[in-house]
Structure formats: C-alpha cells, structure tokens
Amino acid sequence: MSLGPYAPFIVTSYVAAAIVVVLLIGWIVLDYRNQTERLRELERSGITRRSGRSATGTP
Amino acid sequence: MSLIDLANPTRFLALSARVLPWLAAATAILLAVGLYLSAVAPDDYQQGATVKIMFIHVPNAWLSMFVWGVMSMASLGTLVWRHPLADVAAKAAAPIGAAFTFLALFTGSLWGRPMWGTYWEWDARLTSVLILFLMYLGLMALWRAVEDPSRAARAAAVLTLVGALNLPIIKFSVDWWNTLHQPASVMRMGGSTLDKSFLIPLLVMAVAFTLLFVTLHLAAMRNEILRRRVRSLQMMQASRVAFSSDMGTGSRQENASTGAA
Numbered sequence: 001m002s003l004g005p006y007a008p009f010i011v012t013s014y015v016a017a018a019i020v021v022v023l024l025i026g027w028i029v030l031d032y033r034n035q036t037e038r039l040r041e042l043e044r045s046g047i048t049r050r051s052g053r054s055a056t057g058t059p
Numbered sequence: 060m061s062l063i064d065l066a067n068p069t070r071f072l073a074l075s076a077r078v079l080p081w082l083a084a085a086t087a088i089l090l091a092v093g094l095y096l097s098a099v100a101p102d103d104y105q106q107g108a109t110v111k112i113m114f115i116h117v118p119n120a121w122l123s124m125f126v127w128g129v130m131s132m133a134s135l136g137t138l139v140w141r142h143p144l145a146d147v148a149a150k151a152a153a154p155i156g157a158a159f160t161f162l163a164l165f166t167g168s169l170w171g172r173p174m175w176g177t178y179w180e181w182d183a184r185l186t187s188v189l190i191l192f193l194m195y196l197g198l199m200a201l202w203r204a205v206e207d208p209s210r211a212a213r214a215a216a217v218l219t220l221v222g223a224l225n226l227p228i229i230k231f232s233v234d235w236w237n238t239l240h241q242p243a244s245v246m247r248m249g250g251s252t253l254d255k256s257f258l259i260p261l262l263v264m265a266v267a268f269t270l271l272f273v274t275l276h277l278a279a280m281r282n283e284i285l286r287r288r289v290r291s292l293q294m295m296q297a298s299r300v301a302f303s304s305d306m307g308t309g310s311r312q313e314n315a316s317t318g319a320a
Contacts, residue, residue: 003108003111004107004108005173006107006108006109006173007108009109009112009169009170009172009173010108010109010111012169013112013115013116013165013169013170014111016165016169017115017119017162017166020158020161021271024154024155024158024275027154028278028279028282031279031282032278032281032285035282035285035286035288035289036285038289039285039288039289039292042296043292045296047292047295047296047299048292049288049292
C-alpha cells in the first residue's frame with residue numbers, strides 16, 4: 001500500500017482519530033472507576049440509598 | 060421489558076452491563092474490517108490516496124450531526140416527558156459528539172490542504188460545523204457551571220433544541236450557498252455517486268463509528284447515573300452531619316440551661 005506524496009496528511013488523520021478514540025475510552029473507563037470507588041467509600045461509611053440496594057446498581 | 064421499564068436507572072444499569080461487552084466486541088470487529096477495507100481501497104483518479112482520509116472524515120462528520128440529533132431527542136424527553144434518563148443521555152452524549160466534531164474538522168482540514176490548497180476556508184459548510192463544535196463546548200460548560208443537575212438539564216435542553224436549527228443549515232449549506240465543500244455524494248436524491256470500491260469501506264466505517272458512539276454513550280450514561288448517586292449520597296451525608304451537629308448544639312444548650320436553673 002503506497003500512500004504517495006500525501007502520506008503525512010493521511011497518517012496524521014488516522015493517528016489523530018486513534019488518539020481521540022483512545023482518550024474517549026480512557027476517560028470513560030477512569031470515570032467509571034472513580035464513581036464506583038466514591039460510591040463504595042460512601043457505602044462503607046454507612047451512607048446507603050433509601051431502597052437499601054447497592055448504589056452501583058450492578059447485579 | 061417495556062420502554063417505561065428502561066426509564067428506571069437501576070434497570071438501565073443492569074441491562075447496559077449485559078449489552079456493553081457485546082457492543083464493544085461488535086465495534087472492534089467492524090472497526091478492524093473497516094480499517095482493512097480502507098487500507099486496500101484503490102486510489103481515486105482525482106484525489107489519489109487522500110481518499111483514505113474520507114473513510115475517517117465522513118463518518119465523523121455524519122456522527123457530529125447525528126449525536127446532536129440524539130441530544131435533541133433527549134432534550135425533548137427532558138422538557139416534555141421529564142424522562143429520568145433523558146437528561147442523563149443528553150449530558151453523556153455531548154463530550155462524545157464534541158470529539159467526533161473535532162475529528163471531522165481536523166481530518167477535513169488535513170484533506171483540504173493537499174486537495175484545496177488550504178487547511179481552512181470560511182465557507183458555509185466548514186463554518187457551520189465549527190459553530191456546531193463551539194455549541195458542544197458551550198453545552199458542556201453550561202452543565203459544569205450549574206451545580207443542580209435538574210436546573211442545568213432544562214437550560215441545556217432549551218439550548219440543544221435551539222442549536223438543532225444548525226443541523227439543516229449544515230446539511231444543506233452546500234446546496235444553498237456556493238461553497239468550496241463538495242455537495243452530498245452518498246445521502247442524496249437519486250442514490251450515491253460513489254463507486255462501490257469507495258462506498259463499501261465508507262459505509263462499514265460509518266456503521267463501526269456509529270456502534271462506537273452507541274457503546275461509548277451507554278458507558279458514559281452509566282457513569283452519569285453513578286455520579287448522580289454519589290451526589291445524592293453526599294448530600295445525605297452532609298445533612299446527617301448537619302443534623303447531628305444541630306442535635307449536639309441543642310443538647311449542649313439544654314444542659315447549659317438546666318445547669319443555670
């Protein structure tokens with residue numbers, strides 16, 4: 001596969017897309033860990049939802 | 060399970076936890092297939108190999124408008140039906156839509172330099188998409204600026220619906236004005252003008268990026284629900300602390316008055 005004289009433009013486009021997608025995935029994964037950790041801390045300190053269910057809500 | 064059942068955040072969390080791994084796997088497979096088809100696609104007789112940028116640029120450009128459309132539907136849900144997940148859906152979609160819009164602008168700019176001789180031109184299509192990007196950023200700033208989620212939700216919903224007026228302007232800008240940007244070649248009356256060797260990789264990449272959006276959106280919605288639970292539990296904690304300190308002050312005052320008597 002030869003990209004010709006415009007290879008830098010093509011490669012930069014794909015690399016930029018990859019970086020943005022990885023950043024989005026990383027942000028969402030870290031945010032999930034952060035929120036579940038904060039919920040666990042609150043539940044450990046005795047603060048629970050009125051329903052009595054775990055706040056993370058996962059089965 | 061009816062749609063009403065899904066309005067329950069706990070049920071949504073349970074269902075999305077089951078669906079997300081399958082969606083992520085389907086996204087990864089389709090992205091891999093799309094990237095392979097993009098790599099082996101032939102050069103265009105005019106654009107040469109830069110046509111490969113289109114396989115990234117066009118799906119992101121479509122999604123930049125599609126995500127705002129999703130947010131507009133969610134905003135209707137917030138304002139009209141007060142659906143418990145509508146505001147969550149709109150807020151979770153905004154950063155993802157902003158990322159896709161940024162990629163559409165950036166890759167379009169990289170394609171424009173060798174093809175048009177310029178990275179940027181203030182024509183109707185490029186300017187209206189730039190406005191869309193700025194509106195995404197404005198919405199995200201609004202959600203951060205207002206602490207109460209329900210108050211922020213209504214203001215953001217109104218702004219989103221007003222901003223939806225920009226979608227037909229973006230779509231038809233290439234028809235209404237004399238622009239450097241080429242007119243529609245896939246979604247047009249009379250069918251696509253693209254050859255199958257370009258159309259198939261483009262459509263596979265478009266479906267892959269759409270699945271990526273759905274996957275990321277569901278995951279971001281889960282995070283937003285958890286964030287709101289954290290907030291409500293923190294408020295419960297704060298009110299307990301305030302109540303117990305009030306009780307402490309009250310009993311001290313009572314003791315003091317008993318001692319004085």
